[in-house]
Amino acid sequence: MPEPDLIITKFTIPPVRPVALHRPHLLTILNQSYSIPFALISAGAGFGKTTLLSTWACQSTSQVAWLTLDEHDNDPTRFWTYVIAALRKACSPPIGETTLTMLYSLQPPGLRVALTPLINELAALSQDTVLILDDYHLIHEQTLHDSLQFLLDHLPASMHLLLASRADPPLALSRLRAKRQIIEVRETGLRLCGEESARFLKEVMDISLSAEEVAHLEKRTEGWITGFQLAALSLHRHTSVSAFLQAFTGNHRLVRDYVQEEILEPLPKEQQQFLLHTSVLERMNAETCQSLTGEQDSQQMLEALERANLFLVPLDEERYWYRFHTLFREVLLARLQATQPEQVPILHRKAALWYHQQGWLHEALSHATASQDFWFVAELLEGYTERLYLQGELKTLLTWIKHLPQEVLHAHPRLATSYILAFNMLSPFTDGVEKEYLNLLWMSMEQTLQNKDQAILTDAERDRLHHRMMILQVWKLGKKALSDGNVEQLNSLVESLQHLSLDDDVVWRQQLKGGVAMTARLSGKIPIMVAALQEIREMTRMAPNHYQEVQTLWGLITALIASGQLRLAHEHCQEFQQLVDHLGGPLPIAAYPDLFQAQLAYSWNQLERANSAAQRAIEKTAPMQYLDILMEAYEVTARCCMAQGDLTGAEDAVRQMESLHQSVGTLLFRSRIESLWVHLWLAQGNLTRAIDWAEHTSYRREFLVYNHESASLSLVRVLVAEQRYSQALQMLDALLEAAKQEARLRSLITVLSLYVATLQAAGATHEALQVLDRLLAEAEPEGEQRVFLDVGEPMHQILQIWLASHIQQLHGASPTLISYAQTLLAGFANEQRPKAEKKPILIGSSSFSYPPSQAVPLLAEPLTPREQEVLCLLAQGASNQEIATRLVISLRTVKKHVSNLLLKLMAQNRTHAVARARELSLL
Known part of the structure; x- marks a missing residue:
């Protein structure tokens, strides 16, 4: 996370003047804030709000955090960064690291999410803490009002907020009054x-x-x-x-006249000139004053003006930083404009250059804009875009760029493209009123590219702009693909982008790889997606940003699961959980470990664990309506319910997905929802509805599109249920070839499992066994189970045949694969079938049977009478020693009989052997 430049005087309590009016009745009122969460001082300029608060703060027994606000603080990242800086200065131990990390992410979460860990840390403080926000009337950004209201709504008992403003802030003041949770000091009380x-x-x-x-x-x-x-x-x-x-x-206009005539005119000319020329500064020190006025003794001049009570307010104990009283400064600015208008832009330009040399971008850009030299503003801003991105101040960047006239912005393609990128990152799916403006920028950049005049763009600049436009085109096509599911146009970009060598800053290099990852995901090129995300992760590590690292790791785990690399995904999940814990578990990030756990547990047939984890993910993110996590979690829930025979629960989960999907309007999850409906109808025995869907779905024409893979596999299931095996196998051949070409292991295993079940259902057992050999070899390293169990009885049957043949040593399979097959059969043995009146006709039903000549043997080899006796005692829970005593045989002989039972029953342990025996009616 980049360290922002912070002006320490903004969060320093203004010193109390040696001679000040003592107002004990007002201090007594403010003392009530120790027991009430919120105090508001609301009055016009010049009523002593700041003086009152600083006097009270200096005598307070609590930890006091002070922040003087200004216009630049309307950026959410900047505002809360300063609040945390003020709190850190006042509190022990330091707080806010997690919130800062999230704020400075390239794609920050909502402010409520970011503030949650800060509130939790405030609640843990042992000492009463007061946060004072001065000049809050300068804040006009609604998201900041909302976030401050969120802080107020969840303010810990030991935390108190004092706010000074010239106008009532748009907070829930009526509600606070009704609950007696507010102290108010207004103009009448300050007069x-x-x-x-x-x-x-x-x-x-x-x-x-x-x-x-x-x-x-x-x-x-x-x-x-x-x-x-x-x-x-x-x-x-x-x-x-x-x-x-x-x-x-008391008329303010007359007061300004008095200031000019009665206060300024009697002053020496050099003091008048000094005051007028420095009035363009909101805060000043000797160096800034010297850069504007040329006065070598600026420090002595400032001290003399302070001694003369000329409305110069010191901002620190050292008398290093000062500011003018607001109204006094307005008088000075009005007189400067009236008497020396040509000096105004010159002074602002000098101030901008001084702040630029110090690296204070907000102040530099503010003065540059005030100079009205927008070409100068654009020149400065181009050097700050990367820094604003990395500091998470995208809203600030948009505001500054939007200030530029169109002709200036069109002549600066780097700023124009940065605007489009920043807007897409903040509002990826909603153009709103910005649509026309964005289109104008886009057309302007295309025209600039077409112009071959070297005076407009050098070859290097033209290449950079071309590459940026390609990356931005990914955003355009990505949004289109998310809305209509069509990814054909993205496929051509994948090849051109993944090998592109971009001569640009780190933000655009990350966006390049992010674009490759997104297009690869949508077009099914999962290995490319994994590689791109790994590269982004390396870039993130070079400039540590924990929140951004979490986001990248989240994408990588998602890609690994999609690619079928379950064990590697599980390893990264542990690292992911550590990062989430480090950040303090902010939502929605805190729900991702649960989601990943649910998906992996389901793949490994750990249904209870999968369902519990999915429910936790839903509970954490349902209030936020976080579509990505909710849809994935509800899908796991639906599949778990179907596997456990709870068809009502499965239907409820799918309806939840449908409702969420309709509320957003994207088609991204449509094929998966329809696929789940097909599974459910077949499980319910509703073949008519499944066939009707298959005949009318658009996915019938687009079955090779990766985004529609789940629907395509459902089409196969319906064809098999109709016993149209030849058509089903043709579709599976095409899907298998697509999965092989893109090296998608997960897709390959899923398609192969359906291929095996279809062959077996069609009576082609020999061919099914051949394909099963490959499927087991591909699936075993990752421990996949549900991919076998979800295709049901035909897979159960062919696995029994395969295992029996290998145990009888008709083929030579490895002990690892034999053990894997036994595990899968144990899963089938424990599967809870739907308890519906109608017989299910999903591939996983028992409606598919063998020809009599291919009946599956109950046992690889019959049990001997002695083995049957041992089995009965095992079922009674007897130990090996107890069995030896009861049957009057040696312990060694008992162990040999138990070993034979495990082999013949194809069981992993004693418990499994008893369950298997009951399944085969041997007990």
Whole structure:
């Protein structure tokens, strides 16, 4: 995760002036915040909000985190980064690492997800903690209001939020009032009145007025502290107090006139010039002032202005950083514009260059934009795009680029393409009002590519733009493929992209490999997908970003499962879980280990474990409606239910998938949902409905498209159920060839299993045995079981024949494969069949039988009378020693009989042998 540049004065409590008005009644009100979660100070500018909060913060016994907000903080990543920095400065131990990691991801989760671990860490703090947000009125991004409301809704008891704003924030204030969870200090409470007004003038401004004069000034200013302060500054230069008070009003326009006429004009020319030229700065130090004014003694000038009470506010104890009072700065800016308009863009450009040299991109770009030189802005911004991507500030990047006029943006293809990419990453499936703007950018970049003028683009720049447009085209085609399931156009891009050598920054290199991975996944080129994700993972490791690493590893595990590399996927799952634990288990990432566990457990026929893990994944992500995880988890649930005979539960799961799918509108999961319906209808004995689907489905014409593979296999199942074996085998031949060409092991094993079952159902046992040899050899290393069990009775029958023939040594199979086949038969023995009135006609039903000449022998070899006695005692739970005593034989002889029983019954252990004997009616 890149370390952002943070301005420490933003989260430093402003120092309290040595001479300040003491307001104990307001401090008493704020002290109630120790027992109430939220305090709001809402009033216009100049009413002393910041002074009150800093006074209270300095005397607080709690840990106080302070953050002064500005316009740049409307980016969610930047806002919460500063909040966490403030909390870290105040709290012990440091907190927020997990949230920061997620915020700086290239594809960050929602703010609620990112804030969850932060809230949990705050809840674990042993000491009361206060977070103060000053100038919150500068925040206008709705997502930030929503995220702050989320924090308030889940605020730990030891955590308190104080907020100062010129306007009421769009938070649930009414609800907080109803629950008595808010303290409010408003303008009426902050206004000076009576004795306070007199004390302020005497103690702070060193002016003594009569009670009548104080009352008059109070009426004119309406208790506005800055009005009192401005009036007092002017009074120092007036001999007639009454005449001044008659002319003075609290109108803000008149106040600005007074500032110009009464405060600025009496100052020496050099001080006036210094104030005017530095007014373009929101905060300043001696170096920035010198770069703008050329004043060598800028530090002494700042200190002199502070001593003169000229609205210069120190931002740290060292008097290094300062800012002007907001209204005073507005007066200065207005006068600068009126008297020296040509200097405004020059000063902003100087400020932009100074901040650029310091590496402070937000301040640099802000001043560059204020200079109105948008070519200059574009030049600076081009150098910052990669950094903004890596810092996760995509919304900020979009905002800055959108500021540029079209002619400037079209002349900077790197910025235009960065805008398209950033928008796609933030809103991959919704163009909305941006569609027309994005289309204009796209057409402009295509025109730029067609223009061969070297003055517009060099050959290297043209190649870079061409490659970026190819990557962006992947986004376009990817969205189209996700909506209509058509991936034909993506296939041509896979070959051209995977060998592309991109001379660009790390963001685009990652996007290149990500594009290869996505297109490969949609077009069924799974090995290419795995390789691309492994390359992305290496790039991620070079610039550590835990959240991005988790996302890449998630994609890699998904690809490994799709490719059939189950054991390697399982190894990566353990590493994945460690990363998730390190991040504090944020959702939806925390649900992926459960999903992967469910998918792998189902493949290995661990149905209870698979179902439990799937339910955990659903429970974690159902409130968020996270489609990817929910659809996969419901599919595992449906398959587990069908395997266990719970057809009602299976139907409920498929209906949940259908409902989710309709709510999103994509066709990505349609073929899988239809495939599950076909399985269910056949399991229910509803052949008519399955045949009707098969005759009308569009997948009949597109059965070789990888995205439709599950539907294509369901078509085969229906053909077999209709005993149309020849057509089923033709489809399987084509599917098998496609799987072989793309080296998709999972697809290969799935197709082979159906191939074996179809041959066996058709009575071609000899051919089925030949294909089964290959299937067992391919499937055994990964431990696949459900791929055999899900095709049902024909596979059960052919496995019995295969195992019997090898035990009788008619063929020479390895002990590993024999053990594997025994495990599969044990799975069949334990399978719970659907308890429906109608006989199921799924391939896994018993409606398919052998010709009499090919009946499966019950045992490879009959049991001897003694072995039958031993078997009966085993069923009673007797130990080997007990059997030896009962039958008056040696322990060695008992062990030999038990060994023979295991071999003849094709069992793995004593328990399995008893179950097998009961299945064969030997007990």
